[in-house]
Amino acid sequence: MRSLPGATNGTESLRTQNLSQILTMVHRNGPLSRSELTRRSGFNRSTVGALVSALAEKHLVHETEPAVDGRVGRPSPIVTANPGVAVIAVNPDIDALTVGVVGLGGKVHARVRRETRSVPSLDDAVRLTDDIVADLHPVLARLDQLLGVGIALPGLVNAGAGRVLIAPHLGWRDADLVRTFGRALDLPAVAANDASLGSLAESIFGAAIGVDHAVYLNGSASGIGGGIVTGGAQLVGSRGYGGELGHTLVRAGGSACHCGRSGCLDAEVRLERLLDAAGLTGGGIEALEGVLSDDPAPAVRDEAERQLELLAVALVNFVNIFDPELIVLGGFLGSLFGFHGDQLTEAVNRGSLAGGVHVRRAALGPELLLVGAAELAFQPLLAFPS
Numbered sequence: 001m002r003s004l005p006g007a008t009n010g011t012e013s014l015r016t017q018n019l020s021q022i023l024t025m026v027h028r029n030g031p032l033s034r035s036e037l038t039r040r041s042g043f044n045r046s047t048v049g050a051l052v053s054a055l056a057e058k059h060l061v062h063e064t065e066p067a068v069d070g071r072v073g074r075p076s077p078i079v080t081a082n083p084g085v086a087v088i089a090v091n092p093d094i095d096a097l098t099v100g101v102v103g104l105g106g107k108v109h110a111r112v113r114r115e116t117r118s119v120p121s122l123d124d125a126v127r128l129t130d131d132i133v134a135d136l137h138p139v140l141a142r143l144d145q146l147l148g149v150g151i152a153l154p155g156l157v158n159a160g161a162g163r164v165l166i167a168p169h170l171g172w173r174d175a176d177l178v179r180t181f182g183r184a185l186d187l188p189a190v191a192a193n194d195a196s197l198g199s200l201a202e203s204i205f206g207a208a209i210g211v212d213h214a215v216y217l218n219g220s221a222s223g224i225g226g227g228i229v230t231g232g233a234q235l236v237g238s239r240g241y242g243g244e245l246g247h248t249l250v251r252a253g254g255s256a257c258h259c260g261r262s263g264c265l266d267a268e269v270r271l272e273r274l275l276d277a278a279g280l281t282g283g284g285i286e287a288l289e290g291v292l293s294d295d296p297a298p299a300v301r302d303e304a305e306r307q308l309e310l311l312a313v314a315l316v317n318f319v320n321i322f323d324p325e326l327i328v329l330g331g332f333l334g335s336l337f338g339f340h341g342d343q344l345t346e347a348v349n350r351g352s353l354a355g356g357v358h359v360r361r362a363a364l365g366p367e368l369l370l371v372g373a374a375e376l377a378f379q380p381l382l383a384f385p386s
Contacts, residue, residue: 012386018043019385022051026061027081027104027382028204033066035076052079059144060085060104060385083107084144085381088133088185089373091152091194092125094169095221095284099132100367101139102374106205108367110139115282122172126184133185150377151177151191152198152369154222156241159192159376165241168258169222190376194218196243197372198330198362199227199234205371206363207328214326215318216362217245218369219333221284223266228322250313265314269307271332277303285332285366292339304339311336312347315359319352330362337361 021041026032032040038048055061063077083103091098096116101109112132120128133140140146155167162178182189199216202208208216208229216227226245228235236242246266247259254263271288275281277299278291291300315327327348329337337344338361349355362368 016384016386018047018051019054020383022048023055023060023081023385024382026055026079027106027378030105031078031080033076033078037079052077055385058385060381081105082144083109084142085147086143086145087147087374087377088149088187089152089370089377090125090129090149090181091369091373092120092170093154093221094119095282097125097128097132098366098370099129099136100370100374101136101143102370103143104378106201106371106374108370109143110136111367111370112136113284113366115284119170122175122177122180126180129181130184146187147381148187148377149181149185149189150197150373150375151181151189152194152373153177153191154194154220154225156244157191157193158240159190159196159236160240162189162191164191167222188380190379192373192376193225193241193243194220194369194372195225195245196227196234196236197376198225198368199229199243199328199372200375201364201368201372202328202330202362203229204375206368207360208326211326213322213324214328215245215315215322215324216328216330217315217333218362219269219271219329219331219336221271224269224333226318228324230322230324245314245318248314248317250310265310268310269314269333269336274300274303274307274332285335288332289335289338292335296339304336308336308340308344309347312344312351315344315348316351319348319354319357323354324357327357327359328362329359330364330368334361334365 038045060082062080066075066078081104083105086101086103089100089102096113098113100111156165164172164175166173177191178189195218198218208214212232214229218225224246226243247264249263250265251263251268255267256262257264257267274288280287345359364371
């Protein structure tokens with residue numbers, strides 16, 4: 001009997017969708033038992049079994065027997081995403097470049113941060129990335145598969161095209177990130193704004209799991225960026241440049257901002273001001289964390305409290321505009337929250353119209369942007385695992 005035209009393609013398309021659904025569940029929510037996958041997917045047990053077996057044959061998942069719990073009947077095997085299927089994640093900044101190797105399931109195999117003597121050019125960043133990747137050869141050699149490169153950049157990035165329109169603190173303009181990094185590392189590359197990727201990572205693996213309405217702010221040496229999740233979807237804007245929350249006015253007539261205005265959050269709440277108050281010239285967020293976790297000197301305390309007051313002004317605006325249930329603070333903003341989080345939360349809820357919003361520190365710590373960049377690079381595999 002002859003198949004109808006397109007029947008095979010339709011069957012393969014449906015199978016690809018089903019494989020994608022199972023792999024994505026295990027990657028983002030696993031490890032999961034076969035019975036839990038059956039419940040979540042709505043497929044029958046035999047279908048789940050066949051899909052898991054197909055993914056296991058491709059070495060995308062592993063199956064193990066669960067611990068004996070005394071229950072009657074055969075226990076359901078546990079399905080785990082294979083962390084040996086990995087990507088390289090890159091985060092350039094004005095004071096350092098960080099490279100990581102991240103596997104399925106959000107497993108960070110390695111993270112290397114190299115400080116730079118000056119703001120790196122695009123060519124500098126590519127060369128340094130290539131050097132770090134060479135040093136990571138022992139880690140890469142243990143992987144089952146290396147899929148590609150994900151880049152988290154502090155700037156306006158068209159994620160679809162992989163081009164940076166402008167990264168003002170880095171001085172990069174109208175550059176093809178995907179082509180440049182991809183050619184150097186001989187791997188397919190993808191790129192997006194760092195704060196948007198941080199928001200994505202926290203919603204999948206971190207403090208915003210299961211939250212449909214959230215605002216995320218990340219503070220790095222380059223400045224402050226943001227991400228907005230509303231109705232469970234990221235707000236990206238018409239050209240993919242949405243979320244530039246760092247350019248919210250928090251102090252009239254304040255410090256000059258690189259955007260041409262004065263008193264932006266990005267100009268007033270800055271990592272280097274905190275490090276300067278502590279008498280530090282390097283070390284980044286890790287160094288600040290050490291300063292704020294101890295009993296800080298008066299100059300550091302005064303600057304931290306000043307920045308917290310201005311941060312509260314911005315967060316009140318975001319609550320009134322986006323009505324989130326949760327605000328997540330990453331990077332050095334997370335360090336500020338660790339210093340006086342209760343004070344900040346109280347100020348935000350006192351100043352906003354509705355109140356009742358929760359403020360949390362990002363859960364993924366220094367691995368946050370790497371996990372976000374990796375999630376972007378995993379998208380082709382998750383969508384088409386066949």
